[in-house]
Amino acid sequence: MELNKEWYVLHTYSGYENKVKENIEMRKESMNMENNIFRVEVPEEEVTVVQDGGGTKTRMEKTFPGYVLVEMIMSDDAWFIVRNTPGVTGFVGSHGAGSKPSPLLPEEVDNLLGNAQAARVDLNVEVGDHVEITDGAFSGLSGRVEGIEVDQQKLKVVIEMFGRETVAELEFYQVKREDI
Known part of the structure; x- marks a missing residue:
């Protein structure tokens, strides 16, 4: 054995x-x-x-x-x-x-x-950059980065839903940078 x-x-x-x-x-x-x-x-x-x-x-x-x-x-x-x-x-x-x-x-x-x-995800974004949400409840939507917590691998992203801006807290792996 x-x-x-x-x-x-x-x-x-x-x-x-x-x-x-x-x-x-x-x-x-x-x-x-x-x-x-x-x-x-x-x-x-x-x-x-x-x-x-x-x-x-x-x-x-x-x-x-x-x-x-x-x-x-x-x-x-x-x-x-x-x-x-x-x-x-x-x-x-x-x-x-x-x-x-x-x-x-x-x-x-x-x-x-x-x-x-x-x-860990290496996400090259800054506050003000636009990202596309690729995972989770907001998948398919785009938004603007409002805050970044590198250590926790989280971002705050402002997305527009139902005609108003909403802040979503997302993990780095849930987004990708939009090339505008």
Whole structure:
């Protein structure tokens, strides 16, 4: 039976995620498990915080406090080493009594690790440009860009409906630039 490397979720003590990552990486080397335990990740995202003085500060925050992702081949040895790492309280998806956990689906891994960022759209528009809406409820309509949020991949587009202007908030992937 050939075992594949897959991603699993570990439950940890909150605040100890980075220590658990460090411990697993040290244990995999000291116990020669590099062929069974591959990557250990603590999902994080960049967050911008508005400070009291009106300025902003950017910092990294854990996306899922209390959880760590590990890519591994679920052998008995690898499972034992990871499960008994200090700070690990268990695998998510394990039913206890020594049962092995279920791996994450590939699309779950992509979402958790931010590989969905690869799906970001590079839209070359500026406020005042005209766009054609290609997806969603307003598909087929055209409008003028009123606002752009590059980080969130969103735009505010003014469209004319029923003789009045309406502002629609759209994702970058839902529009294309009109060449006038």
